[in-house]
Amino acid sequence: xxxxxxxxxxxxxxxxxxxxxxxxxxxxxxxxxxxxxxxxxxxxxxxxxxxxxxxxxxxxxxxxxxxxxxxxxxxxxxxxxxxxxxxxxxxxxxxxxxxxxxxxxxxxxxxxxxxxxxxxxxxxxxxxxxxxxxxxxxxxxxxx
Numbered sequence: 001x002x003x004x005x006x007x008x009x010x011x012x013x014x015x016x017x018x019x020x021x022x023x024x025x026x027x028x029x030x031x032x033x034x035x036x037x038x039x040x041x042x043x044x045x046x047x048x049x050x051x052x053x054x055x056x057x058x059x060x061x062x063x064x065x066x067x068x069x070x071x072x073x074x075x076x077x078x079x080x081x082x083x084x085x086x087x088x089x090x091x092x093x094x095x096x097x098x099x100x101x102x103x104x105x106x107x108x109x110x111x112x113x114x115x116x117x118x119x120x121x122x123x124x125x126x127x128x129x130x131x132x133x134x135x136x137x138x139x140x141x142x143x144x
Contacts, residue, residue: 002093003059003093011039012038014035015037029067031066032067035063040092042056046102050138053096053097056096056102058095061090062089063089064088065083083113084113088110098142099137103136104134106134107130108129
């Protein structure tokens with residue numbers, strides 16, 4: 001559920017959590033995730049670059065990730081963090097009544113742990129990243 005016109009501000013609409021394992025360069029990578037969708041606020045109007053909309057619902061999706069691996073040191077297995085628990089993706093959506101999604105802002109922000117001490121482990125991602133992208137509805141037509 002992405003939004004609910006009858007929900008109060010701050011209502012948690014959806015939560016998805018789980019984990020999975022993937023092998024990268026012979027290392028087991030354990031990924032734990034939680035995605036929470038929250039109804040943020042009901043706005044009487046909302047203006048984008050091109051249009052003002054009425055009866056707008058703002059909702060937010062937050063993806064939290066925690067990533068680790070296991071390495072053998074002598075006869076001991078150690079769990080090492082790759083990404084400490086972080087909200088790596090935040091999506092803010094604005095839905096106008098009788099129209100749908102009119103604006104969306106996606107923010108990706110993370111910082112990996114220092115992995116330089118693990119020989120042979122190279123994560124195919126930048127050590128840190130922050131990026132913001134937006135999408136705006138520029139035109140729409142309501143059927144006859």
